[in-house]
Amino acid sequence: MKAAGKEVTIVMIEDDEGHARLIEKNVRRAGVNNEIVPFTNGNAALDFILGADRSGNSNQDRHLLILLDLNLPDMSGIDILEKVKSNPHSKRLPVVILTTTDDEREIQRCYDLGANVYITKPVDYDSFAHAIRQLGLFFAVMQIPGQ
Amino acid sequence: MPFTNSTFARSSLLMLLVGGVVLVAIVLSSFFLARTTQVYFQDVVKLRELRSAAADMQLFLRAAESGQRGFVLTQDAEFLKPYTTASAVIPRLRERLKTSAANLGGMQVPFAELDPLIDDKLAEMQSTVEMVQKGNAVGAIEVIRGAYGRQLMEGITAILGKLLRDMDGRIGTGIDDLNDSASALQWITIGGGLMIILVIGGAILIVGQHVRELQRARSEVEELNAGLEERVNERSEDLIQANREIQRYAYIVSHDLRAPLVNIMGFTSELETMLKSIRTYVLADGTPLSESEVNEARVAVEEDLPEAIAFIRSSTKKMDGLINAILKISRDGRRELKPERIDLGALLEATAASVYHQVSEAGGEVNISVGQARGLITDRFSMEQIFGNLFDNAVKYKHPDRPLNLSVKAMAIGRAGIRIEVADNGRGIAPEDHERVFELFRRSGVQDQQGEGIGLAHVRSLVRNLGGEITVTSTMGGGTTFVIRLPADLSQYVRSNGS
Numbered sequence: 001m002k003a004a005g006k007e008v009t010i011v012m013i014e015d016d017e018g019h020a021r022l023i024e025k026n027v028r029r030a031g032v033n034n035e036i037v038p039f040t041n042g043n044a045a046l047d048f049i050l051g052a053d054r055s056g057n058s059n060q061d062r063h064l065l066i067l068l069d070l071n072l073p074d075m076s077g078i079d080i081l082e083k084v085k086s087n088p089h090s091k092r093l094p095v096v097i098l099t100t101t102d103d104e105r106e107i108q109r110c111y112d113l114g115a116n117v118y119i120t121k122p123v124d125y126d127s128f129a130h131a132i133r134q135l136g137l138f139f140a141v142m143q144i145p146g147q
Numbered sequence: 148m149p150f151t152n153s154t155f156a157r158s159s160l161l162m163l164l165v166g167g168v169v170l171v172a173i174v175l176s177s178f179f180l181a182r183t184t185q186v187y188f189q190d191v192v193k194l195r196e197l198r199s200a201a202a203d204m205q206l207f208l209r210a211a212e213s214g215q216r217g218f219v220l221t222q223d224a225e226f227l228k229p230y231t232t233a234s235a236v237i238p239r240l241r242e243r244l245k246t247s248a249a250n251l252g253g254m255q256v257p258f259a260e261l262d263p264l265i266d267d268k269l270a271e272m273q274s275t276v277e278m279v280q281k282g283n284a285v286g287a288i289e290v291i292r293g294a295y296g297r298q299l300m301e302g303i304t305a306i307l308g309k310l311l312r313d314m315d316g317r318i319g320t321g322i323d324d325l326n327d328s329a330s331a332l333q334w335i336t337i338g339g340g341l342m343i344i345l346v347i348g349g350a351i352l353i354v355g356q357h358v359r360e361l362q363r364a365r366s367e368v369e370e371l372n373a374g375l376e377e378r379v380n381e382r383s384e385d386l387i388q389a390n391r392e393i394q395r396y397a398y399i400v401s402h403d404l405r406a407p408l409v410n411i412m413g414f415t416s417e418l419e420t421m422l423k424s425i426r427t428y429v430l431a432d433g434t435p436l437s438e439s440e441v442n443e444a445r446v447a448v449e450e451d452l453p454e455a456i457a458f459i460r461s462s463t464k465k466m467d468g469l470i471n472a473i474l475k476i477s478r479d480g481r482r483e484l485k486p487e488r489i490d491l492g493a494l495l496e497a498t499a500a501s502v503y504h505q506v507s508e509a510g511g512e513v514n515i516s517v518g519q520a521r522g523l524i525t526d527r528f529s530m531e532q533i534f535g536n537l538f539d540n541a542v543k544y545k546h547p548d549r550p551l552n553l554s555v556k557a558m559a560i561g562r563a564g565i566r567i568e569v570a571d572n573g574r575g576i577a578p579e580d581h582e583r584v585f586e587l588f589r590r591s592g593v594q595d596q597q598g599e600g601i602g603l604a605h606v607r608s609l610v611r612n613l614g615g616e617i618t619v620t621s622t623m624g625g626g627t628t629f630v631i632r633l634p635a636d637l638s639q640y641v642r643s644n645g646s
Binding site for chain 1: 408579
């Protein structure tokens with residue numbers, strides 16, 4: 001997965017380290033070898049994506065894809081989505097919501113805020129692994145905007 | 148209501164009774180007095196009749212006598228006319244005198260004396276008149292001169308005069324009696340009228356009072372009605388709020404329990420995958436293995452297997468922790484509250500004592516002022532838990548650049564409530580997280596402190612159990628103030644809310 005000839009970094013914001021590990025394993029199984037940067041809370045992730053000053057200037061020379069869980073200990077994933085999509089430097093970054101919630105309003109809200117994909121984590125592991133692998137395959141073919 | 152319906156019925160009935168009695172008394176006494184007046188009047192009429200009969204008798208006797216004397220002196224028949232007229236009337240007059248005397252019943256007219264005198268007088272006059280008519284005028288004058296007729300007349304006049312004087316006296320007393328009874332009737336009528344006016348006035352007063360009482364009662368009922376509606380609305384809002392919270396709670400619990408479950412299932416499946424490569428290696432039984440197969444088995448045993456086991460273990464531990472936390476909240480929610488009188492100042496001091504050392508060491512201070520809001524009847528254990536959690540949070544999330552300044556202020560709101568403010572100058576809570584901090588397993592801000600996101604959820608459920616509410620105001624970097632409103636008397640609150 002490349003953008004403007006450069007490798008795309010996958011930012012995974014997931015509070016559960018086990019989930020993060022399982023997602024990583026299955027993404028790799030789909031043949032995606034991009035760097036994955038995991039975060040377990042929203043503040044650290046935002047520091048990375050938008051910079052400590054939240055200006056978004058740090059995105060000048062990077063290509064990110066964000067995997068986002070909605071339920072985080074310190075802030076709501078929706079807040080992160082809102083911040084990412086309202087910043088002019090990060091609004092084009094593809095955001096994939098990967099969460100356990102299947103609430104209809106929550107899904108609508110995320111798309112309204114500019115989420116690109118919304119996936120509900122299946123509880124059953126076979127479906128979970130399958131879904132993540134499919135997502136990995138999708139990553140392999142999708143186009144990421146260059147800045 | 149102090150003025151009951153039965154009192155009203157009793158007093159108005161009494162008024163009616165008094166009015167009726169007065170009216171009957173007036174009617175009866177008027178009737179009686181009218182009867183008496185009539186009797187007096189009839190008596191007076193009879194007395195006058197007798198008096199006039201007696202006076203007429205005297206008058207006609209004198210007329211007859213003067214007619215007789217004139218005729219005897221002059222022998223002129225002209226003088227005889229009054230005599231004949233009077234003598235014709237006198238028998239009828241005697242009858243009249245007798246009838247009116249009989250009408251009066253007890254009136255003693257001395258007829259035994261009077262009758263012979265009148266008879267003799269009439270006979271004397273008759274005899275002289277006859278003597279003159281026969282030409283014996285001198286003889287007749289002699290008879291008159293004999294003073295017999297004069298003496299008879301004087302006797303009659305004496306008797307009749309006495310009768311007339313008696314009559315006059317008795318008529319006078321009769322008229323006096325009449326006057327007395329008339330004025331008595333007047334006074335009784337006036338007095339009765341006054342009494343009736345008094346009774347009617349009293350009745351109007353009582354009815355007015357009753358009407359006022361009724362109006363007051365009605366407005367009270369209306370007020371209560373309005374209050375009831377308000378209370379029903381309040382309760383429904385509380386219920387809606389509680390329902391929303393339960394849904395949210397159920398959602399959070401199911402989500403948070405599901406996350407470790409996904410891990411356990413996931414890593415169990417991973418274990419199965421690893422098992423394949425390990426099995427290939429272990430059960431090779433001398434079959435030559437490719438390098439990658441050996442490598443896979445090694446990686447599985449050295450890295451993947453311990454990792455999977457560690458995740459499964461940490462996930463089960465996490466689930467256990469979550470279940471325990473939920474149990475704790477539910478147990479505290481079901482704990483029976485023991486309302487007791489609490490010295491709020493002493494309780495806050497004692498609770499703050501556990502953090503006091505930490506605060507003062509870092510140069511901070513704790514200020515507690517309860518002012519007038521001392522008397523509070525509530526559950527001691529809940530209060531200790533609430534403030535213990537809040538003080539711990541204040542210490543944990545103090546601003547890194549300045550010493551903690553923690554202040555607790557309590558004040559009464561009305562008679563039924565108390566408001567306690569716990570304010571710090573800590574790092575603050577972002578506006579979007581003001582509601583979220585009270586949710587189970589949710590935390591706010593930078594995650595640089597240990598914690599599970601249970602404290603404030605616990606505090607809110609404790610405060611609600613005490614019939615109160617907790618809210619937060621905070622500015623990022625400026626500090627946080629928790630405001631707790633509690634009913635001043637928990638036992639009364641429990642009674643009136645039936646929970």
